Amino acid sequence: MFQEFQESGGGRPGWSAWVVDQGWAVFTADEHATWDILYARQTALLDGLIVDRFFDGLAKLGLGDGGIPELGALNERLLPLTGWRCVAVAGLVPDEAFFAMLAARVFPVGNFIRTRAQLDYLEEPDCFHDIYGHVPMLADKGVADAMQRFGETGVAAIAAGAGDKVARLYWHTIEFGLVREGGAVRILGAGLASSFGEAAKSLHDPTIERRPFTPESAVATPYRHDAMQPLYLVADDMHSVVAALEGPLP
Template sequence: MNPQAAALTVAEQYLIQQDWAAYTPEQHAVWAELVRRRMPQLNEHACAEYLDGFHQIGLREDSIPNLAEVNKRLGPRTGWNATPVSGFLPPDAFFEMLATRQFPTTTWLRSRDSLEYTPEPDIFHDVFGHVPMHAHPVFADFLQEYGRVCAGLKDSAGGTASARGTYKDKLEQMGRLFWFTVEFGVIRQNGRIKLYGSGLISSHGESEYVISGHGPEIRDFNLDQVLDQQFLVSEMQKVLYAVESFDQIFEAAKQAEERLA
């Protein structure tokens, strides 16, 4: 059992075990096809930290990840753990897990007829898309800080209707920070736009839209703009925010706490 799980209270009820032996040859073949479809593009357009993390945590092209094996390699690097959960988590459980360096990880895999898109996260999105970045120390610190800040928003909220409304507004703003970094983050490296957000990493179409040069407007990362930037999950993004380094988003999480306190 993950020793960090002992620190969980709200999220504990959502934890499960990954039954890796139960995956079928067809499911491993679907994973292999998904990885093979993504890696040529990512080798050219993903950020260096993602590609390094992919190899550091031992992801393979030919088989679905065994989370226990991934965590044996990930934990010593940054203290993070890909923790199996039953599905979508409520916000307080999600933030609690991030604050204790546990990433909620679904264990089901999309079917072959949904290779391009699935409406809810699966193990390909969660592990292939997210977890390699958790091997990078600064990004790892940012993600934990994000969870801590979001958890603190609820702790500081009162019980009145006005306080609940204010908490909801602040949570929406922090959700935008997550969206434009963890999910749809881009970074400038060697004069080029590189991908690091999981929504881009795990989707060929979303990535192609960004790197084609005819896609979203790429703005310099600005925390105030990000916190106010509206987006729709059902369409290609109109605006993305490029950072110069991952220290920038770590500092942004701390600054967001000051702005929303």
């Protein structure tokens, strides 16, 4: 459902088995232009709608310098900030591998970008979702540290047969979470940050249900991975989100 797996024994492949070359040199001019369109309109849309840490990270990483970011250059900016780095993968990979990568402070990025026909919504995460949606938050030390600890929790939870719980907590925070900040409800999750069709809808559509976030409610709440969400969980503040990611699973 998410992405990658750490070096391990037991006959299972390490997460490096999932890493591929980004193929940055073969991205076409049209694909780079697609990134620029997505970046410009999403950044304008999110003004005042997303947590401040997102725009702080966006500025530090220079993701709007033009075209799809080359991961080597991106890592040169990200690594000194929080010790995280990005690697390219060909698509979705197992949950156990994904959480093991987080535990190693590695974030997987799809080596493809959506088509022009998919600008508003894409079910499978592409490099725009992965880089634009996730990586700015990894430039924040508090979030970066919490994500590593959450990766460790995820690896242990999957080994203990509780993978559904950790996947739901991730979904309702890092992917599609909302949080109160500055007296308003704002976007936290990368799935919303990178979606033109769903970002404003998550905050303003009166037909969508928004419930208070707790770790207990998150692990008990199913989600849709193949459509826009009918339900979001709203955390009281960033501290409660970080605490949930760093703490034990309910």
